Amino acid sequence: MNPPDPAHEFHRLLSRRRFFEGAGLKVGGIALASLLGRSSARSAEAQVHAPLPGFPHFAPKAKRLIYLHMNGAPSQLDLFDYKPQLQKHFDQELPDSVRNNQRITTMTSGQARFPVAPSKFAFSRCGESGNWMSELVPHMHEIADDIAMIKTVHTDAINHDPACTFVMTGSEVPGKPSLGSWISYGLGSESNDLPAFVVFTPTFPKESQAQALFTRMWSSGFLPTKYDGVALRGQGDPVLYVKNPPGVNPGDRRTMLDALNRLNQKTHERFGDPETQTRIAQYEMAFRMQSSVPELTDLSGESKATLEMYGPDVEKPGSFAHSAILSRRLMERGVRCVQILHRGWDQHNNLPRLIEGQCRDVDQPTAALIKDLKLRGLLEDTLVVFGGEFGRTVYSQGALTKDNYGRDHHPRNFCMWMAGGGVKPGITHGETDDFSYNITENPVHLNDLNATILHCLGIDDRRFTYPFQGLEQRLTGVEHTRVVKEILA
Secondary structure, eight states: OOOOOHHHHHHHHSOHHHHHHHHHHHHHHHHHHHHHOHHHHHHHHHOSSOOOTTOSSSOOSOSEEEEEEETTOOOHHHHTOOOGGGGGGTTOBOOHHHHTTOOOOTTTTTOSOOBBOOOOSOEEEETTTTEEEETTOHHHHTTGGGEEEEEEEEOSOOSHHHHHHHHHHSSSSTTSOOHHHHHHHHHOOSOSSSOSEEEEOOOOOTTSBOOOOOGGGGOOTTSOGGGSOEEOOSSSSSSTTOSOOTTOOHHHHHHHHHHHHHHHHHHHHHHOOHHHHHHHHHHHHHHHHHHHHHHHHOOTTSOHHHHHHHOTTTTSTTSHHHHHHHHHHHHHTTOSEEEEEEOOBOOSSSHHHHHHHHHHHHHHHHHHHHHHHHHTTOGGGEEEEEEOSSEEEEEESSOOOSSOOOEEEEOSOEEEEEEETTBOSSEEEOEEOTTSSSEEEOOEEHHHHHHHHHHHTTOOTTTOOEEETTEEEOTTOSSOOOOOGGGBO
16 A cells, blocks of 8 residues: 555645634734734733633732642641630540531541540630631741631542542542643733743651642643643752753754744644644743743842741752742742642641641741742732641540540541732631531632632632533532632732
């Protein structure tokens, strides 16, 4: 059999729809340039991460997002949900009327007892707002008047992988786009030299009980892959394969990319695969990052006072503190979304000792980030979110003493806080029962929280959709959601 004629193959693949699509775009581009002038065309091309037409839907209070995810589920009972009356219930059986036959994990379902374990840590009212906070987070005491504490977040999943997938994608089913990908898809970014969505996975105390991280937590899912989060590493090159190899200078790299882009463009014209355009865009972004990333990670221009505010690990690449200060620097450079995922919060045993190490890692840098953004006038239009994927049980997993206990997974209620763009500062929203086991007022589902985040960024979550598998997919799913307006300024 003779090989197919290339010309015949080209015309066979160039369908009527593809012809008019391509021709229309080209003719339209010529007409637009002639009407508006070449300078207008150049300025339209100048924005690397352009927003969708019509976005944002309304005037946003926040332009940027920093999401601090404490992977593994911090104990709300030991950090933010103060329950002093639990002391009189120490080592007593959790009342059946409280548990009410709710589902628990297989890690504790076989226990003979469910003894109540009060927190061993002291709490105090902080700031003028009087928000309750544990002694574990003394630096966060100083930002109590800047945050909105939500005590009644709840989720559907009871184990880490589906719960983390849910908190970051709005679904327990893998394959959906992450929050950061949705935001960068809708709003684009003001930065031409850095990705729209950047991710950090910092180090954590070695003795911590860490859950695995999966890239689906910053993946673009069914959105084009150019909306994937770009992970900046703490060791070696911040981004792999961005540096030129030995013997290749920037001019050579530019020549190679130009040739490669022409080939990719021809492929796109032939097949119409949008991922080809993504490939071109990613090559170009990598080229820009050869200069933008070294400048970003150079802290020599930061003042001594700023560095000290973030704590002793701030100049240690890969630490939480280093990730926090780089997050502020990314906000200054127009990046739309930054996500820090700090592992090690899964404390089924030895919780008092382990949670102290976790808090030492994140407390000072988190407070410094809020203060730093505020000092630079960035907090008013930067939204900061802090929390985990679910909470912990009031009953002890395993042996219980006054000084040592563990806690199992608890999706029924947990604490998260928000600060900055669009959020009312210095408030507490919602309440739980005396055992921090059930919500008694103002529940906030994770999809409600995500709807509220999008609202702060000027996006109506009901109108923010993407067609996939026959559905108009949303970050917040198909069920009813509500924006938590009680926490909004």
